[in-house]
Amino acid sequence: MKADDPQPRVLIVTGVSGSGKSTIGELLAERLGWTYQDGDDFHPPANVAKMSAGQPLTDDDRWPWLRAIAAEIDRIADEGHHAVIGCSALKRAYRDILVHGRADVRIVYLDGSRELIAARMAARKNHFMPGGLLDSQFATLEQPGADERPITVSIDASIEQIVDAIVTQLHSNRP
Template sequence: MSPEAVLPRSTPHALIVMGVSGSGKSTVGQALAARLGWRYEDADAYHPASNVAKMSAGQPLTDDDRRPWLQAIAAEIDRVITGGGSIVFGCSALKRAYRDILVHGRDDVRIVFLDGSRELIGARMAARKNHFMPAGLLDSQFATLQRPGPDERPIVASIDAPVEAIVDDIVGQLPNLVGE
């Protein structure tokens, strides 16, 4: 029996793994999807060509630029769930307004917030090979971050642990969500 088959339909069927750059969205999201037997998608793959061109030119995206991107992710979530599937998306979703577009009132879409300190994430990023993010950009990410509030019913997982332990923590919180 697949892991998905043991989850009651009242549990989430889309998880949006969010956090600042370097928090482990892709690594944790992929491991979580593998554990649940769900599909994993990186939200960056859903940017329209205009956003890709703008980012390639070194121009920051505005909220207006992000809106069609977030709407495309939300549409894919809707499509997957309507088709009976389940999905994990890795997406920064730093602002409440972004998460509101992604979740848009669905009870079966949940936010997983990867929570870690600026110091921990900065140290991990500094240790990465072939990866460089200026400290100012990480500081900007933390300045932009609007931590999910209780009304968003987030699953909060500390990233101060190995990936498998983080996934264990997230999966362990899923049964507690049934019937909310």
């Protein structure tokens, strides 16, 4: 971060399904002494049912979900708290809704190959997002641009190494 940037109040851990948003987000929050919230918990039941049936969500399905997370980000930051939120936020337009110009919100992008993520998804149990939707996730993905000031980390490492890389970038003087 630049010296004139405020310490973030909220980190949004992004990436496709299976990239480790929940696992990394929970450990990152624990390491920072912050709370963790899973963006999936903000999905209305209709979205969960649709994804469970193997149907990708449309933008019309996502807008109310993203606005609910953005409202929670505002609440957390405005109350002076800190949180890590796991949310796919695959498109720039989605991240723009979540960040909505706040300098105290940062994106953490978990970057991984389709092959690595497919293998991880195949090993998951009891998750509503079936592996068959991975291709639609990668088709939708717009990697964060430099102007979004993302903290980008490769997920081809141990969980601890990934969290270490995030914390190092968070505390560095680089955006």
